[in-house]
Amino acid sequence: MKSDKPSGRKGCSCTITSAKSDRRSFLKGLSIAAAAGSAALATGCIPDVNAATSEEMKLRWQEFFKDNYRLMTQEEKDATIARLERLAKLQDDLDIQMSNDPPIDRVLYGYAFNITRCEGFMECVSACVKENNLDRKTNTQYIRIFEMEPGNLDPSTGDGQYFHKVPVENKFYMGTQCFHCENAPCTKACPIKATWTEPDGIVVVDYDWCIGCRYCQAACPYYGRRFNWGKPEIPKEEVTTKQHYLGNRIRPKGKMEKCTFCIQRTRTGQLPACVEACPTGSRVFGNLLDPDSEIRFVLKHKKVFRMKEELGTEPKFWFFID
Template sequence: MSNGNGKKIDEGRRTTLKLLALAALLSTVDFAVFDKSEFKKMLRKVGLDEILGVADARQGLGDFERRALEKEKMLKSLCDQAAEQLCSEKGETSSECLLARKKCSKLVVKSTPAREGKRFAMALDVDKCIGCRRCEYACVMENNTVRDAGMDWIRIYEVDREAVEQLEGARDDYLVAPKPGKVYVPVACMHCEDPPCTMVCPVVATWKEKDGIVVIDYDKCIGCKYCVVACPYGARRFNLFKPRLNPLDLNPNMHILGNVPRPVHVVEKCTWCIQRTRDGGVPACVEACPVGARVFGDLKDPESPIRKVIEEYGVFVLKPEAGTNPRFFYFFGGARTPPKSEGDEK
């Protein structure tokens, strides 16, 4: 800007800008000073959570109840639609239709909180387990896991009897079981006393409840998979697929922190069937085990089966060096389920 004319224009522009800035400042001051009470009457404070419809886990259980009700309403309407379609195809009086309607009417999403003075634990008799994977199957059915994604919360490893603690040479793709000289170690979430997965979560979307169950808030998980990396037992699963279960195939007994259908791209894992155990039941895997290898109970209750097992047999944990203090125990009950003889292996 060497000529005088340009300088003049430049200065004019500057003055205008200055004035504009001053006006903006004044209007802010104006807004801040005057009519505060009037504004307060008219305006209501709205949080980001409220706008986006996502809830904060720290707000407590009232929030979970609300979300559970919303989910229940949504799933019920989906279920009703599916049932309606089925009934129009098969007829109102067909058994499928009646079953579907009954299922939809029973559908519930709970938000049962943890009860005080309880600490759940599970134990598994390595001598008894035959590696039949029925607990895996029951878990998939109970927990509304996507059926065709190859994702399961329980993984069963076949190891040499000597290597059971370190799990050296373990494999999970065996086809024949039980084999002599091998033991079968089902591994799922250990619900550790000091879980590393909850420590690393950057947004506190996973935490340990008062009764010892480690849960995940599926509506808060950002899917960074850091917890999957941190778990020394490989127990966490990342949901790579959109939930695509037929609403009529759902297990109607659901919990907001447990087996409610998970959204895509969140982490999920075993919750010891929170929907059953918080109401006094046992997990589905315990119920399904054909040889009774699994024991579940309350550690603080002296009469519980888990206490009997610990007192009678003594238990060990997987990977004690990881420093996680698991509450899933393994023990050798002594009475071995006989393995298949050589001729049976095909």
């Protein structure tokens, strides 16, 4: 995705560091950077005057001055996803379909994980990485699977980096991800309200409003959030083109991201990618406000517990035992 485009397109900082730049282009880039100021240089958002088209400049200008997603009217939401689709085409030559599907009425998502049944195949992790356009370079993952000794229920005591044939006798496997707390500490820590809980219970991030301060990451007691140190690198043919504004669209550099229960899928009635990929059926997902749903069956008939329940964060993610 990245290799086939001119190196100067991304911004001045890239131009300076690119290997093939000679002295003249170096000085040229430096002068542009100096004119624009060092603060702007750090963000890497100054376009190369030769590379960026006027259409791209216009779209980026409009994008820069848009509102927080929660304050946008429906027209503004539609306008911004149209701009982002066009920008993806102009910048990365990607044909994406972005949605802004609203929450479904009378739906509150909940999730349960069967620690008896999980065998540690990690199909969920690779499905999540693929679905959510996660950075392949730093190997960002929303889900972690821990190989646990019997008797322990705290994932920090488990082995999160196993790679051997599974399942191993007398071990069990426990998966963690964002638990979508009903009383989420991360949303309170955000100084600019770029992250919040949607009415259907999904904790989301407005990637364009986020300033990348990572307070939310520090506030999360579950290590549920990830930070983009660079722009995600994904092979072009592996990009998931069905995207959501609050979900799996390719994050800009320097933004927080996290599991969104695959908001682009769940709001159209689909299961999250991890649930669909799980070969053992350890993952249960459904509507907590539907008394006939699978998740309600688990809560009613199974022994369930939540991680660090004493913190009062009210995660909507239960572990259960067969």
